[in-house]
Amino acid sequence: MNNRKKGRYTYMRWIEVRKSRGINGSVSILGSKNSSLPIVTACCLSDETVVLKNVPCISDIQVIYDIGKDIGINVMQKEDSVKIDASGITTADIEPKKSSKYRAAYYFVGALLARQKKVSIGYPGGDNFGSRPIDQHVKGLEALGAKFTFLKDYYTVEAAKLTGADIYFDVVTCGATINVLLAAVLAEGRTTLRNAARDPEVVDLAIFLNKMGAKIKGAGTDTIIIDGVKKLEGTQHSIIPDRLTAGSFLMSVGITSGSVVVNNVIPEHLMPCIEKLEEAGIQIETGDNFVKASSDGNIKGVNVKTGMYPGFPTDLQQPITSLLIGSDSHSIVVDNVYPNRFKHCIELNKMGADIIMREGNVVVPGRKSLKGAWVHASDVRAGIALILAALGAEGTTRITGIEHIERGYENIVEDFRELGVDIEICEDNSISTPSEYAL
Structure with a gap:
């Protein structure tokens, strides 16, 4: 390329x-690129098959498929849909070079943490127009019980248990809202996200997760409430x-x-x-x-x-x-x-x-x-x-x-x-x- x-x-x-x-x-x-990335990643939250429609065939999505295949996800692409089976996930150690190819690889942290207890991933990459800090991701995930360790080429996130919390984002951030939302759906108890992003892509993700059995209210407003559940099921969904x-x-x-x-x-x-x-x-x-x-x-x-x-x-x-x-x-x-x-x-x-x-x-x-x-x-x-x-x-x-x-x-x-x-x-x-x- x-x-x-x-x-x-x-x-x-x-x-x-x-x-x-x-x-x-x-x-x-x-389909929306910025909606597809977190929704494809969110398939990691279930052991059952998910069918997605209207996923664009773009290189960022292909990177996420490649990362998924590396950690044990079965991705079956058809003309009008993609079938994702994450029941075979064996690791949450993500190749730093692959994850640094695009910014939204950090969604794997929220999607894998409850299931694997520890995620290893490279620093965000993607567009070259200035720093995109992950401090609000860190703040939100730490409030749920995660521990971050920052190394030269990658960082690790660990959590023996995730527990709901009341989280206020210092700035409105779509990426952090999505990442913490992904982690909170399988956390124990209630999580409240305040000053949350209201983007249509956040709403699309919440609708998708609710189809899987999550309990999310308030997506599209600045306060999102998530009551944790024990497991999520497979579903079908069409990307906005x-x-x-x-x-x-x-x-x-x-x-x-x-x-x-x-x-x-x-x-x-x-x-x-x-x-x-x-x-x-x-x-x-x-x-x-x-x-x-x-x-x-x-x-x-x-x-x-x-x-x-x-x-x-x-x-x-x-x-x-x-x-x-x-x-x-x-x-x-x-x-x-x-x-x-x-x-x-x-x-x-x-x-x-x-x-x-x-x-x-x-x-x-x-x-x-x-x-x-x-x-x-x-x-x-x-x-x-x-x-x-x-x-x-x-x-x-x-x-x-x-x-x-x-x-x-x-x-x-x-x-x-x-x-x-x-x-x-x-x-x-x-x-x-x-x-x-x-x-």
């Missing part, structure tokens, strides 16, 4: 995009649609003009995005399971501040920055969740965006015409931001680092092509590119 030297040549893969105008069509949204993928497609029409319908979505999950796009001048129509966006390409400058749900998602901060480059006035984009998540702006400036980068926020001047260039995707959402920018750029844009894009999007190139975008994946073992893109 990564660029690598092959003899005296440089082997590379990249996405090539040419300017597109008036895109039209529809796209069906697949990916609101972040849907939001990116809705933004694309503001860059190219045209009309796009995203199907298989839950419009309520998209409201923070929809409201901001309407403010920017994009026309939105919603139905029971679809959202339609239409635009003549005339976009107004808007100010954006990210926040935890129901605030504007940090994962849509990067693509909306691309949308605002061609707006009629300047915009200010503030990321209150990950203040260092602006590496994509460096790449956008190579295309002529002239974005002014400051501590925790950027100023997008607007009224800029972009030109195609070699650019690099440093993380999942940076990749989609660069694709969106390329839709309106003169000439050809070539995006490297596409392994990051493949971590979160199953058919992104095919989906954009269906909408009329001139886009393709390219590879060559003798390509001549700027030195910073060669390994």
Whole structure:
């Protein structure tokens, strides 16, 4: 997946995009990456078979399958579902190199702790846009009775017994809410999570666990109550649609003009995005399971501040920055969740965006015409931001680092092509590119 030297040549893969105008069509949204990761991991909590539908076929999910197989989980993938049997788990020692490939590997701690009593795992990896501390995970799990030992390349978590507790998160954190929730379902007694994340992905996990026999109330609010049970059963569940993928497609029409319908979505999950796009001048129509966006390409400058749900998602901060480059006035984009998540702006400036980068926020001047260039995707959402920018750029844009894009999007190139975008994946073992893109 990564660029690598092959003899005296440089082997590379990249996405090539040419300017597109008036895109039209529809796209069906697949299951949520951020919901699938904890739900697949949660299958460790039961000795019975679980059948999941609408799980996206992306590299992050494949890593979790690989880790699961290493510790004794049987994963059977079919066209429209995956069957997971965790009855054969023999160890909770997770290979540090594999777990460091993506951030959400830490969900294995919450999912395995009650069953195996000790979990060994590498430090969080994944997107490269600043530190993602696990201090709230540690706080919550320690309150349940866990003990952490931090070593050079990995850490261990031990608990002879987990006991319910009243836990207040110092900051709203989706990852810690999920991890502690996973551990609490098999803990003895009641656990109360205060200042909990309200994300749809947390709700989806709670619904799934309740189907397995857990007793969880309050998911979707800032107070979640979990009464521990002795065991969980097998079940079937369909993952919710990916609101972040849907939001990116809705933004694309503001860059190219045209009309796009995203199907298989839950419009309520998209409201923070929809409201901001309407403010920017994009026309939105919603139905029971679809959202339609239409635009003549005339976009107004808007100010954006990210926040935890129901605030504007940090994962849509990067693509909306691309949308605002061609707006009629300047915009200010503030990321209150990950203040260092602006590496994509460096790449956008190579295309002529002239974005002014400051501590925790950027100023997008607007009224800029972009030109195609070699650019690099440093993380999942940076990749989609660069694709969106390329839709309106003169000439050809070539995006490297596409392994990051493949971590979160199953058919992104095919989906954009269906909408009329001139886009393709390219590879060559003798390509001549700027030195910073060669390994």
